[in-house]
Every structure is written in structure tokens, then in C-alpha cells.
Amino acid sequence: MNALNFIGGVFVEAHDGETLTNINPATGEEIGRIARSNKADVEAAVQASRLAQNEWSALTLLERADWLDRLADGLEQRKEELAQRESKDTGKPLALARRVDAQRSIDNFRFFANFAREQEPEVFEMADATNVVHRKPIGTVGLITPWNLPLYLLSWKVAPALLMGNTIVAKPSEMTPLTANLLCEVASDIGLPSGVLNVVHGYGPEVGQAILEHPSIRAISFTGGTATGRHVAATAAPKFKKLSLELGGKNATIILDDANLDAAVEGAVRAGFTNGGQVCLCGSRILVHQSIADQFTTKLVESVNSMMCGAPEDASTHIGALISMEHLQKVESYIELGLEEGGTVLTGGTRAMTGQVGPTQDGAYLRPTIIDGLDPSARTSTEEIFGPVVTLHRFDSDEQAIQIANATEYGLAGSIWSTDTERAHALAQKIETGIVWVNTWLHRDLRTPFGGVKNSGVGREGGAWSLGFFSEPLNVCIKHD
Ligand code: NAP
Numbered sequence: 001m002n003a004l005n006f007i008g009g010v011f012v013e014a015h016d017g018e019t020l021t022n023i024n025p026a027t028g029e030e031i032g033r034i035a036r037s038n039k040a041d042v043e044a045a046v047q048a049s050r051l052a053q054n055e056w057s058a059l060t061l062l063e064r065a066d067w068l069d070r071l072a073d074g075l076e077q078r079k080e081e082l083a084q085r086e087s088k089d090t091g092k093p094l095a096l097a098r099r100v101d102a103q104r105s106i107d108n109f110r111f112f113a114n115f116a117r118e119q120e121p122e123v124f125e126m127a128d129a130t131n132v133v134h135r136k137p138i139g140t141v142g143l144i145t146p147w148n149l150p151l152y153l154l155s156w157k158v159a160p161a162l163l164m165g166n167t168i169v170a171k172p173s174e175m176t177p178l179t180a181n182l183l184c185e186v187a188s189d190i191g192l193p194s195g196v197l198n199v200v201h202g203y204g205p206e207v208g209q210a211i212l213e214h215p216s217i218r219a220i221s222f223t224g225g226t227a228t229g230r231h232v233a234a235t236a237a238p239k240f241k242k243l244s245l246e247l248g249g250k251n252a253t254i255i256l257d258d259a260n261l262d263a264a265v266e267g268a269v270r271a272g273f274t275n276g277g278q279v280c281l282c283g284s285r286i287l288v289h290q291s292i293a294d295q296f297t298t299k300l301v302e303s304v305n306s307m308m309c310g311a312p313e314d315a316s317t318h319i320g321a322l323i324s325m326e327h328l329q330k331v332e333s334y335i336e337l338g339l340e341e342g343g344t345v346l347t348g349g350t351r352a353m354t355g356q357v358g359p360t361q362d363g364a365y366l367r368p369t370i371i372d373g374l375d376p377s378a379r380t381s382t383e384e385i386f387g388p389v390v391t392l393h394r395f396d397s398d399e400q401a402i403q404i405a406n407a408t409e410y411g412l413a414g415s416i417w418s419t420d421t422e423r424a425h426a427l428a429q430k431i432e433t434g435i436v437w438v439n440t441w442l443h444r445d446l447r448t449p450f451g452g453v454k455n456s457g458v459g460r461e462g463g464a465w466s467l468g469f470f471s472e473p474l475n476v477c478i479k480h481d
Pocket of ligand 1 (some may be wrong): 062174386
């Protein structure tokens with residue numbers, strides 16, 4: 001299946017006809033060609049978006065909310081296909097793609113449609129005047145997204161951007177273009193006005209860079225790695241573009257001495273290994289109280305050993321392939337580094353699979369891996385690996401747990417496991433991060449702020465934060481007679 005650009009409501013090749021190969025990382029096979037676009041294609045997309053802007057922004061918020069619902073309906077009708085495409089592009093288990101990626105992509109449109117309907121006018125009365133705040137569209141916005149949760153993350157931006165009256169030029173990761181195209185097919189089928197949503201495929205330094213530099217794109221919402229985020233910020237900031245940066249993480253899962261052990265093990269495994277550890281929120285550092293560490297570790301290793309690792313279409317698979325062979329090699333290099341830094345691999349660390357349907361040799365598979373015995377300041381313990389690898393650390397006091405949790409340059413998320421929720425709530429406030437879950441992980445209310453501190457990003461998305469980012473407030477102050 002090929003991925004063409006979607007510009008001005010039409011599927012088109014890159015203007016110079018260049019293409020890239022799309023590989024299924026679970027098999028190493030080519031599954032299609034992708035338009036390899038550049039500056040000229042981005043220029044065409046921007047022109048299309050500008051032509052569409054007036055008509056789109058002239059609609060009311062509620063009319064645009066109805067369009068989001070139509071997009072959700074269209075995706076829902078093709079939900080199975082969406083999950084299949086996502087699994088093929090990423091190598092993730094099909095069951096996970098159905099449950100998480102496909103469902104959340106639909107939910108994102110539904111959520112913002114309903115959220116719009118709950119909005120109250122923003123009016124501030126003074127003794128002698130009334131202030132009315134209007135949320136105006138920014139214009140053309142640029143959306144740049146990664147490969148780990150392709151349509152989930154793209155729709156998280158597309159929905160609020162459209163709702164607030166903007167038009168879009170989006171660049172998905174070139175490794176996972178297929179579901180962005182499905183969204184464009186749905187947009188075309190339901191008759192979304194041409195030019196409102198434009199998708200340009202290709203490499204980051206070519207297409208992404210052209211989006212960052214384009215003078216008519218006044219806001220950039222970027223999700224991806226911290227190093228790329230730094231480049232995005234350096235390029236866009238001097239042009240005074242509005243910026244939202246959702247970047248990497250090295251999140252702590254903290255198991256206190258009074259935790260329900262079975263629930264904590266289950267939570268730590270889910271946080272550590274969901275999507276093969278390729279979620280920015282993954283708890284890649286497990287911090288456990290010394291007094292329960294041995295018991296916890298035994299159960300953790302048992303649980304990880306019982307995970308099925310294999311072909312994405314096998315219903316029993318918990319862990320599928322990683323995104324690419326290159327990424328697999330990067331993750332393996334961190335396991336080697338962990339050993340050099342004095343760590344011990346308790347389980348995993350190899351490509352041997354346990355799934356009922358055997359994966360091919362050419363798939364990017366890695367067993368879920370636990371590394372024990374590392375100093376919390378080691379590189380393996382502090383750098384983002386973004387694979388099925390967790391490091392295990394022991395602590396003696398709540399203060400020490402916080403000190404270890406905060407000892408990275410990242411600050412995106414984390415979880416605390418304890419039967420004393422007041423104690424956990426108090427500790428949560430001492431972690432330098434954007435999100436803390438207590439006795440759960442990745443439990444999302446889409447109204448809440450999502451984003452990180454330190455090198456995990458700038459700004460928040462979600463609910464009112466997304467509406468705020470994708471609009472410019474205009475305050476009109478009317479003096480009373
Ligand atoms: P990445 O390499 O930073 O890429 C992200 C996006 O940026 C891709 O579309 C990429 O295109 C594009 N890009 C690369 N160079 C660019 C440039 N010079 N100008 C503009 N765009 C450019 O990240 P990734 O490897 O795809 O994703 C994994 C990272 O994303 C991890 O660090 C993870 O923690 C983070 N992440 C964060 C969140 C969050 O919400 N905080 C959510 C998910 C993932 P190409 O694909 O063509 O390189």
C-alpha cells in the first residue's frame with residue numbers, strides 16, 4: 001500500500017516523483033512506497049491550507065465540532081483496517097493496535113467535539129466594563145509526529161487544531177505513514193472542505209524542516225525526541241512561532257514498602273513494556289523499597305518471563321517487533337552499555353522469541369529485559385532507551401526515592417504504588433514531572449494537562465490546554481455607558 005501526499009483534498013505524489021520504502025518491521029518486508037516530499041510539496045500544502053482558511057474559520061465552533069464527529073464516525077467504520085495498518089507499520093501486536101491506537105484515535109475526535117459543546121463564554125465583568133474573550137484561529141499550523149503511536153498522536157493534535165478553526169500541514173513519521181493516509185481518506189469521503197487537512201510525507205530534515213521554516217505556518221505542535229525538539233525550538237523560536245513540544249521521558253515507577261505487591265508488579269510490567277517500551281510515558285526505571293525488593297524482583301521476573309513475544313497477528317502476543325532493525329540495534333547497544341556499567345541482566349536481552357506464532361529472523365524483535373544493579377546515575381539508568389528495557393533500583397526512604405526519580409534530565413511522567421494514597425499523593429508533588437499516576441499507569445482523562453518539564457518538553461496539550469494552544473485569545477473590553 002502506497003502513501004501519497006494529501007494536498008488540497010487530492011492524493012498526489014511528491015512533485016518530483018521521489019519515493020521512500022515502507023518496511024514492516026515485524027518481517028523486514030517492503031509493504032509499499034511513500035512520497036518523499038520536500039520544500040515544494042510543503043509550499044503547495046501551505047497554499048492549499050491558506051485557500052481553505054477563510055471558509056473553515058467562518059464556521060462556528062459547534063459546526064466544526066460536528067465535523068470532528070463525522071471524522072470519528074468515518075474512522076470508526078474503518079477501525080479494523082486502522083488497527084491492521086498501524087500494526088503493519090509499527091510491528092506492534094494487532095490486539096494492542098485495536099485496543100489502544102485505533103480506539104484512542106477515534107476517541108480523540110469525539111472527545112474534542114464534546115468538549116467544544118461544553119465550553120462557556122469567557123466573560124470578565126468590571127464595575128464599569130465587560131471583557132469578552134474570543135478564541136481566534138492562528139491560521140495554518142504545522143503538526144509533526146513520531147512513529148510509536150502514529151494516528152493516536154496525530155489525531156490528538158488534528159482534532160483541537162481543526163476545532164479552533166485552523167488549517168493543517170502535517171508530517172507523520174516516514175516510518176508510519178499508513179494511518180495518516182487513512183485519516184485523509186476518511187476526510188475525503190466525508191467531504192471535509194479541501195485544504196483544511198493536508199498531509200505531506202517524507203523525511204524530517206526535508207519535510208519537517210520546511211514546515212518549521214515556512215513563514216506562513218505560525219504554530220508548531222511537535223511530538224518526538226528531545227534532540228529533535230531542541231532543533232525544532234532553535235529553528236522556530238527566532239521566527240516567534242507558537243510552539244508546543246512533547247518530548248522524551250525516563251519515567252520512574254516507584255514501589256513503596258506498603259504497596260500491594262501483585263498490583264505493583266502488574267503495573268510495573270504494563271508501564272515498562274507496553275508497546276515494547278516505546279511509549280514516552282513508559283516506566284523504564286523501577287524504584288523499589290529495599291524491604292520488599294527481593295520479593296518484588298522475583299515476581300517481576302516471573303511476570304516478564306511469562307510474556308509472549310512474537311508475531312503481531314498472534315492473539316497471544318504481548319510484545320511485537322520494535323519499529324526497525326536500526327532501533328533494535330540502538331536498544332541492544334544500551335543493554336551492552338548496561339553490562340559495561342556493572343549491571344546484571346535478570347531476564348531478556350536476546351532476540352529469542354516465545355510467541356506461539358514464530359516471528360521471522362528479519363523482524364526487529366527483542367525480549368523484554370530487566371537490568372539490575374546499576375547506579376541510578378549510570379547512562380543506562382538516565383538516558384531514554386525507548387525499548388523493552390527497564391532498570392531496577394532499590395531505595396531506603398521516600399526521600400531517596402524522590403532523589404533517584406529526579407536524577408534525570410527528563411520529567412514527563414511516573415507512577416507511585418502504595419496502599420497509603422495520601423502518602424503517595426504527597427510524594428507525587430515532589431517529583432519533577434508533568435504527570436504522576438498513583439496505583440495505575442496511563443489512565444487518561446483527556447481534559448487533564450498532558451506534557452512534561454525539564455527536557456521532556458514545553459507546554460501542555462489536552463482539554464483546555466489544547467484549545468488554548470491552537471488559538472489566539474482576543475480580549476474585547478467594552479466600557480459601560
Ligand atoms: P524523532 O526522531 O524526534 O522524530 C519525530 C518527528 O520529527 C518525526 O516525524 C521526524 O521525521 C521529525 N523530524 C526529524 N527531524 C526533523 C527536523 N529536522 N525538522 C522537523 N522535523 C523533524 O522521534 P521518533 O524517534 O520518531 O519518536 C520517538 C521519540 O518521541 C521518543 O523520544 C519519545 O519519548 C518521543 N515521544 C514523546 C511523546 C510525548 O508526548 N512527550 C509521545 C510520543 C513519543 P522522521 O521520522 O522522518 O525522522
